[in-house]
Amino acid sequence: MSADAPVWIDEVFEDRVRYGLRGQILWEETSPFQKITIVDTEHYGRGLLLDDCWMTAERCEVCYHEYLVHPPLTTAASIARVLVIGGGDGGTVREVLRYAEVEQVDLVEIDGRVVELSQEYLGAIGTAWADPRLNVKIGDGIAFVQTAPDASYDVILVDGSDPAGPAAGLFNREFYENCRRVLKPGGVFASQAESPDSFLAVHLEMIETLSAVFAEAKPYYGWVPMYPSGWWSWLYASDTPGQFQKPQSDRLAAIEPQVEIYNRDIHQAAFAQPNFVRRGLSARQG
Amino acid sequence: MSADAPVWIDEVFEDRVRYGLRGQILWEETSPFQKITIVDTEHYGRGLLLDDCWMTAERCEVCYHEYLVHPPLTTAASIARVLVIGGGDGGTVREVLRYAEVEQVDLVEIDGRVVELSQEYLGAIGTAWADPRLNVKIGDGIAFVQTAPDASYDVILVDGSDPAGPAAGLFNREFYENCRRVLKPGGVFASQAESPDSFLAVHLEMIETLSAVFAEAKPYYGWVPMYPSGWWSWLYASDTPGQFQKPQSDRLAAIEPQVEIYNRDIHQAAFAQPNFVRRGLSARQG
Numbered sequence: 001m002s003a004d005a006p007v008w009i010d011e012v013f014e015d016r017v018r019y020g021l022r023g024q025i026l027w028e029e030t031s032p033f034q035k036i037t038i039v040d041t042e043h044y045g046r047g048l049l050l051d052d053c054w055m056t057a058e059r060c061e062v063c064y065h066e067y068l069v070h071p072p073l074t075t076a077a078s079i080a081r082v083l084v085i086g087g088g089d090g091g092t093v094r095e096v097l098r099y100a101e102v103e104q105v106d107l108v109e110i111d112g113r114v115v116e117l118s119q120e121y122l123g124a125i126g127t128a129w130a131d132p133r134l135n136v137k138i139g140d141g142i143a144f145v146q147t148a149p150d151a152s153y154d155v156i157l158v159d160g161s162d163p164a165g166p167a168a169g170l171f172n173r174e175f176y177e178n179c180r181r182v183l184k185p186g187g188v189f190a191s192q193a194e195s196p197d198s199f200l201a202v203h204l205e206m207i208e209t210l211s212a213v214f215a216e217a218k219p220y221y222g223w224v225p226m227y228p229s230g231w232w233s234w235l236y237a238s239d240t241p242g243q244f245q246k247p248q249s250d251r252l253a254a255i256e257p258q259v260e261i262y263n264r265d266i267h268q269a270a271f272a273q274p275n276f277v278r279r280g281l282s283a284r285q286g
Numbered sequence: 287m288s289a290d291a292p293v294w295i296d297e298v299f300e301d302r303v304r305y306g307l308r309g310q311i312l313w314e315e316t317s318p319f320q321k322i323t324i325v326d327t328e329h330y331g332r333g334l335l336l337d338d339c340w341m342t343a344e345r346c347e348v349c350y351h352e353y354l355v356h357p358p359l360t361t362a363a364s365i366a367r368v369l370v371i372g373g374g375d376g377g378t379v380r381e382v383l384r385y386a387e388v389e390q391v392d393l394v395e396i397d398g399r400v401v402e403l404s405q406e407y408l409g410a411i412g413t414a415w416a417d418p419r420l421n422v423k424i425g426d427g428i429a430f431v432q433t434a435p436d437a438s439y440d441v442i443l444v445d446g447s448d449p450a451g452p453a454a455g456l457f458n459r460e461f462y463e464n465c466r467r468v469l470k471p472g473g474v475f476a477s478q479a480e481s482p483d484s485f486l487a488v489h490l491e492m493i494e495t496l497s498a499v500f501a502e503a504k505p506y507y508g509w510v511p512m513y514p515s516g517w518w519s520w521l522y523a524s525d526t527p528g529q530f531q532k533p534q535s536d537r538l539a540a541i542e543p544q545v546e547i548y549n550r551d552i553h554q555a556a557f558a559q560p561n562f563v564r565r566g567l568s569a570r571q572g
Contacts, residue, residue: 008304016329018294020304043302060483063517197346197511223509223517225483230516231349231509261560269558272551275542 009039011054013198013228019054021047021226026121031113038121044226046122048089050114050161054226056089058124066262067222067234068157068190069095070255071270073102074247077186077240078154080104085141085170087159088114090126096157097128098258099251105134106153112138142169145178154184158191163202171206176213180239189237193219196277197229204280206235215239219277220270222261236271244271295325297340299484299514305340307333307512312407317399324407330512332408334375336400336447340512342375344410352548353508353520354443354476355381356541357556359388360533363472363526364440366390371427371456373445374400376412382443383414384544385537391420392439398424428455431464440470444477449488457492462499466525475523479505482563483515490566492521501525505563506556508547522557530557 010020023041030036037049039057047057056064069092073079080103082096088109096105109115115136118126128134137144145156156179160167169175170191179189189210194203196219203219210217214237224232236244247267256263296306309327316322323335325343333343342350355378359365366389368382374395382391395401401422404412414420423430431442442465446453455461456477465475475496480489482505489505496503500523510518522530533553542549 010304010306014329016308016327018296018304018306018308020296020306022302022304041302043300197509223483223515225515225517229509229511231511256561260562263558263561263564265558266560269555272549272555274547274552275549276546278549 006042009037009041009049011049011052011228017228019226019228021057027117029113031111033111036111036113036117038117046124048114048118048122053161055161056091056122056125057226058122060224060226061091061125062260063222064192064224064232065091065095066259067220067232067270068092068159068192070259070262071220071234071236071244071247071267072155072157072188072190073099074251074255074267075243076155076188078184081153082106082155082157083108083148083153083182084157084159085144086110086161086167087157089118089122090129092157092159093134094126094128095259097131097133098255100254101251103133106137107134108137108139108141108144110138110140142175145175145182148178148182150181151184152182154187156183156187156189160192162194162199171202173209173213176210176237180213186240187238188243189214191235193233193235195227195229195231196221196233196274197231199228200276200280203233204277204284207281208284210235210237213237216241216244218244218271219273221272222270292328295323295327295335297335297338297514303514305512305514307343313403315399317397319397322397322399322403324403332410334400334404334408339447341447342377342408342411343512344408346510346512347375347377347411348546349508350478350510350518351377351381352545353506353518353556354378354445354478356545356548357506357520357522357530357533357553358441358443358474358476359385360537360541360553361529362441362474364470367439368392368441368443369394369434369439369468370443370445371430372396372447372453373443375404375408376415378443378445379420380412380414381545383417383419384541386540387537389419392423393420394423394425394427394430396424396426428461431461431468434464434468436467437470438468440473442469442473442475446478448480448485457488459495459499462496462523466499472526473524474529475500477521479519479521481513481515481517482507482519482560483517485514486562486566489519490563490570493567494570496521496523499523502527502530504530504557505559507558508556
């Protein structure tokens with residue numbers, strides 16, 4: 001049986017920009033939440049699309065997962081209990097579980113089929129599914145934080161898709177307020193925060209909303225070549241001003257040798273803000 | 287007369303990745319050096335491709351030109367005389383000419399048709415063609431630096447395309463040695479240095495070669511959404527170790543309010559190296 005000929009697998013952004021990888025479609029289905037496509041690309045290996053948007057691929061995933069995980073994990077007061085919302089491909093929890101201090105990670109993913117298909121096809125990304133510290137809960141992360149006890153997690157990481165479809169509720173103030181309530185003192189919240197190039201208005205609104213909920217919220221920037229524009233961002237929020245700039249040196253020393261991108265210089269560098277972001281925030285506040 | 291229907295204008299990278307913008311082709315010709323395409327895109331406005339590779343576009347050009355120009359221009363001992371090799375779209379010299387200290391800019395572009403078509407169609411990028419400090423010379427930049435007098439420029443900026451076609455000679459040691467000879471004491475050389483994601487081997491080789499020619503050569507990183515992977519780099523080289531980290535505060539204060547991205551924080555941040563670059567350099571030296 002011969003393999004199918006490769007095709008272009010494109011994400012089309014606003015009908016004006018497209019980013020395509022050549023490869024084969026290994027599986028496609030529509031779950032109760034979204035269209036799920038598993039592909040094998042020539043350039044970045046096996047990958048995942050949700051609703052025709054690129055989510056991850058084997059050789060293009062550390063640039064997202066390292067940035068989401070390590071700035072909060074190196075700086076939180078404690079990292080014993082970590083909550084991950086979304087992240088059904090398993091890359092985020094893999095990075096979290098690198099830390100020996102982590103005792104429990106709860107992964108709350110709304111779409112069980114994303115977890116099952118990632119476990120079946122994307123084992124090179126999700127290498128930590130068998131870690132006994134990991135609990136996978138299939139359910140709505142928004143409802144989960146509504147009912148979670150006060151001060152029950154050290155770190156909350158939001159690894160969701162764009163603010164449409166099942167992830168829309170991960171971008172509103174009530175959700176952020178629940179996350180703050182659920183965090184312990186010294187805790188840290190982080191979320192992907194869209195592209196400052198492709199989604200500037202959403203990006204600025206997230207910064208503004210999180211700044212109103214937490215004592216401090218800081219965007220940080222990196223590269224995700226398969227996402228719109230490749231210029232990606234995350235948001236770090238905590239009730240301890242300046243905490244984002246103070247990674248713990250024992251954690252840095254343990255993590256730096258294990259990862260592809262993140263180190264103490266990248267940590268500080270990621271928080272530099274382009275002028276157009278600063279001006280956008282000033283204009284909204286003015 | 288109705289406008290043509292928009293088409294996808296794609297750059298295909300190694301037949302495995304494509305990046306496309308929807309728009310109309312305004313002009314296309316083959317010069318003695320390359321295929322030149324002028325387009326009008328819905329997302330980023332008017333733009334230029336050379337040999338079917340994206341070079342620039344109106345709303346996606348500061349991210350390239352600011353990074354090439356401002357780290358060297360804020361740190362060089364003097365910036366009276368600047369040489370730009372390539373850069374026929376006019377964006378680089380526009381950024382250079384923001385500095386009142388600049389007395390003369392020589393732009394040496396091999397392809398006169400790129401300059402003419404940019405002047406005709408891309409006036410929103412090249413806004414400084416009429417500046418009396420600018421001399422445009424149509425010719426080979428490699429030959430130009432071979433015959434240029436010793437210590438005749440304060441800054442040399444290489445704004446060329448990939449190391450194939452007319453730009454290939456901009457990536458070899460002899461060219462860099464001539465640039466060093468042509469620089470005055472305290473001078474700075476900078477070049478675009480490809481993508482660490484899409485062209486890692488070329489990127490590492492450039493760092494290694496420039497490090498052998500100058501006392502210090504440092505890569506720095508930013509985002510160019512329309513280039514392969516969006517993760518772009520430049521190289522800063524000088525004979526004054528540590529110079530790259532010391533922008534002059536009067537120049538910073540004059541430039542920051544005028545530009546979209548660059549500021550003192552971005553300057554320092556850009557030089558943070560991902561682990562895979564550090565390891566790639568160590569492996570080559572090992």
